[in-house]
Amino acid sequence: MVAIDMNSFETGPIRPPSEAGSYLLRLTRGCPWNKCKFCRTYRRLAFEIRDVAEVVSDIDAMAVIRDDIKSGKPALDQNSWLVENALRSGGTTAFLQDGDSLAMKPDAVRHILGHLHKRFPEITRITSYARSRTMASRSVEDLTSYRELGLTRIHIGMESGHDPLLEIIKKGATGDVHIRGGRRVVEAGIELSEYIMPGLGGHELSKGHALDSARVLNQISPDFIRLRTVCLGPKLPLWEEFSSGKLTRLSDIEIVKEIRTFIAALDVDGAKIVSDHILNLLGELEGRLPTEKEKLLGIIDSFLSLPKTEQELFQVARRAGMLEKLSDLDHQGIRAKAEKVLAEIYRHYGKDGVDEATQEMMGRYL
Ligand code: SF4
Structure with missing residues (x-):
């Protein structure tokens, strides 16, 4: 039996930069995979799917806090600050946490989305992280039912479409799995945001990483392609690959060249490239494909010609x-x-x- 606190709600550790002003609703704790060598976000957290009653209680608590703040009550604790922050951004978006929230059973997800809509009818955008493998294991019908209940966007950490690199980083997915998972989301009519990690394969796998990532994305046809440059440090398991000399690190300039190869090979109608992470050298690398492809390549060339x-x-x-x-x-x-x-x-x-x-x-x- 789970003890439920009716006056507070639980949140997880992270959300995408684009969800900085969203309500945070935690469906699961941690990540069911938890093995990617560049990620330690949930390293010490055992994966758990939360009880539906707990999540429903969180939604109710959030609604009470929202009403209190709207009626002028000051925000004096962490939960109230989070709700106040969401209200400041309009109070119309929510993000489902943690790393693979849709690993929860489809009926449970539907129940939660339905309750969220009942208590927060003003919410017009609900987004979530998901793994390609989890999406590939869900039917288009299930995903379509999520969209009908308000789920508008899914963020997937694809990182690369190059199988040898996916194996090294222990992504737990191949390029084909990324394609199957991504296509399910697109076919269900849910917006899809795929994350690519420039620099991940070092010199050795740079070309394969750029070209296979573009090839896989061309088949998925996502709405957003987000760049998140690799960040290496001795605390990451991925560090071993670089410190042992199996992979050699790319400089910032070489990563920009890799991104150029990647963008030049993209042939996705309507996808928007987004560079909204502090780790990316060129933060202005944003534009829609194919119309703004030349503009994007021009930004890169301007930098490379300095x-x-x-x-x-x-x-x-x-x-x-x-x-x-x-x-x-x-x-x-x-x-x-x-x-x-x-x-x-x-x-x-x-x-x-x-x-x-x-x-x-x-x-x-x-
Ligand atoms: S699937 Fe995502 S959250 Fe899980 S270990 Fe990999 S990068 Fe981290």
């Missing part, structure tokens, strides 16, 4: 969180600060040490 010191200046400014776009470097204040940081890096790491320094800066995001 003199080395300008590229380094941009690199350090971006990694220090000072800017997003190439044109931000024209801002005198930003430029002056970036020049100071670059001079420091030259002093401590030498003229060839910019990559080493910026990789350490990125490691802080792990």
Whole structure:
């Protein structure tokens, strides 16, 4: 028997950047796979599917807090701040947690979506993370019923479409599984956001990673393709592959070249490329395919044609969180600060040490 607290609700550790203003509703704890070598988000958490009654109680608690805040009651605790944050963004979106929420049985998901709609009829967008393998194990009919109950978008961490790399990172899915899972979501009429991890395969697998990821996405035809550059650090199991020399790390510039190969090979009608993660060097790499493909390649080429010191200046400014776009470097204040940081890096790491320094800066995001 599960003890239910009617006055509070539970949330998980993460949500995509695009869900920063959403209500967070936890259906499961952790990830049923939990083996990907670049991920330690749920490493210490045993996977659990929450009891439906618990989730329903969370929805009721959230609704009570929403009504209290709307009637002027101050938000004084963590749960109230979360609800207040969602209301500040309009209170019309919700995100289902954790890493593979739709691993829950279809009838339970339907019950929860139905109750969420009853208590929050104003919500117009509900999204969730899911694994390709889980989506491939659900019927189009089940997924269609989720859409009819309000589930509008699914985020899948595809990472790559290149089988040798998927094997190395222990993704638990092949390119074919990604295609089957992704197609089910698309056929059910749910928006699909697929995440790709540039730099993941190092020098050795860079080309296969770029081209097979594009090939798999071309067959899935998702609505969004999100870039999330790999971030390496000794605390990750993936580090072994790089420290043992099996894979060798790409520099920031080489990752940009890999992204160019990837985008050039994409042939997806209507998908939007999104670069909304701090780990991506080029934050402005956003546009719809195929109409804006040339624009995207043009942004990359503009960066690649910059003199080395300008590229380094941009690199350090971006990694220090000072800017997003190439044109931000024209801002005198930003430029002056970036020049100071670059001079420091030259002093401590030498003229060839910019990559080493910026990789350490990125490691802080792990
Ligand atoms: S499936 Fe997702 S949440 Fe689970 S271990 Fe892999 S990356 Fe992490």
